[in-house]
Amino acid sequence: MTGFYHETAFYGTDDDFLTIAVPFVEGGLRAGQPTLIACAEKNTALLRGALGHEDAVIYLPGADHYSRPADAIASYRDIFGGHALAGATQIRTVGDVPHPGWGVPWDWWGRYENAVNQAFAEFPLWGLCPYDTRITPPEVLADVARTHEYIATVSGEHLPSPEFGNGLPLSTPVPDVLELGSPRVTLVDATPAAVREAVSAAITGIRLTEDSAHDVVYAASEIVTNGLSHGVGPVRFRLWSDDSRVLVTVTDQGAGPADPLAGLMPTTATRSAGLGLWILHRTCDYVSMGREEDGFTVRVSIGGSGHT
The missing domain is CATH 3.30.565.10 (Histidine kinase-like ATPase, C-terminal domain)
Structure with missing residues (x-):
């Protein structure tokens, strides 16, 4: 694979999250690919519990660790670039992105989800960005569908997002x-x-x-x-x-x-x-x-x- 395969997934239960994310991670490990998890605390704990003591998994700070999207992009570009220079022909990552369901404003994180389509395009990267529909506002889910080219499903499918690129720019910024x-x-x-x-x-x-x-x-x-x-x-x-x-x-x-x-x-x-x-x-x-x-x-x- 070349370029950035930017995928999202929408889930409504913890079991659905694991049903989508665990096969994704295990597939990368079986193929000997650098496989990175950059989730928030809850989803990281769920994956650690499901995967057990899998030493090959690389756990990174999630995007919520970074107070600014520009910092996250700079850090992840360094990490992905290092794996590519080391000879990786495919890198996989599962990552949560902050949004208002976490009490975080969406404006610049929505721009992040749009920008990484270019910012990570030079890397052989398959990125999965799951969103919990129990806490994610509808307008954020709409932006996510427009910024991700593919959608992973609980049934194991990887489908083109019919909304990808449709209706940009993103949601109107919210006044302070x-x-x-x-x-x-x-x-x-x-x-x-x-x-x-x-x-x-x-x-x-x-x-x-x-x-x-x-x-x-x-x-x-x-x-x-x-x-x-x-x-x-x-x-x-x-x-x-x-x-x-x-x-x-x-x-x-x-x-x-x-x-x-x-x-x-x-x-x-x-x-x-x-x-x-x-x-x-x-x-x-x-x-x-x-x-x-x-x-x-x-x-x-x-x-x-x-x-x-």
Whole structure:
């Protein structure tokens, strides 16, 4: 096999999860393929119990171990690349992906599921991403069907997903709870320097680490720069905060980046929004990007407990 075979599975019981995942893992082991499990704690425990002491299985931190999808992509690319360089002609992995059923916002993890179709395409990888229908919201399941080319079933079939690639982009980003209040700062078509000055003044007194305060100022300046350089005016900047968290949004009237990898893959491109977006995705506690009623919005949260 060459390239990335991206498959999902929908299950409603623990037994159904094992019925799908265990043969997948055992098939990889029988073939002598590197077989990796990158699930959350519950599914990892289920697989350990079903597989017994199988030393050939490689257990990795699940995607929930990474607070940022860009970190997960970078780490998994290193792991898959290492196996490929060692001569693996097929790699198998079972991995859970965070979503609102776990109390985690979906926006950037939905983008992750879309982006890995390209980010992992160079590896001989068969990836199975199972979703528990008992806790996964319907809109997430719809996005999953659109981002996975194949669906594994309890009966052992591996079927093409009829929804694959249909209806992208993904679900509309969800506003932050801080947006229920009035913004502390609103600027329209302001220069990056003016935004930096306004943000520096606004976050004085908020309980942020020195690094987080720097990240807020950088993020605000970078997103506004991107909006002015690559978007369509007017470009509106807004900032909200509580005593320990800052939220900034930048909205313009453009379409936003066409590349699903924007912000999620390392890049050295300095003439596009790519490098700045990648830095944001590695430093901010939450980033969402997408079309909303009033335009294309980039939303970042820093500090506190993250996006709510």
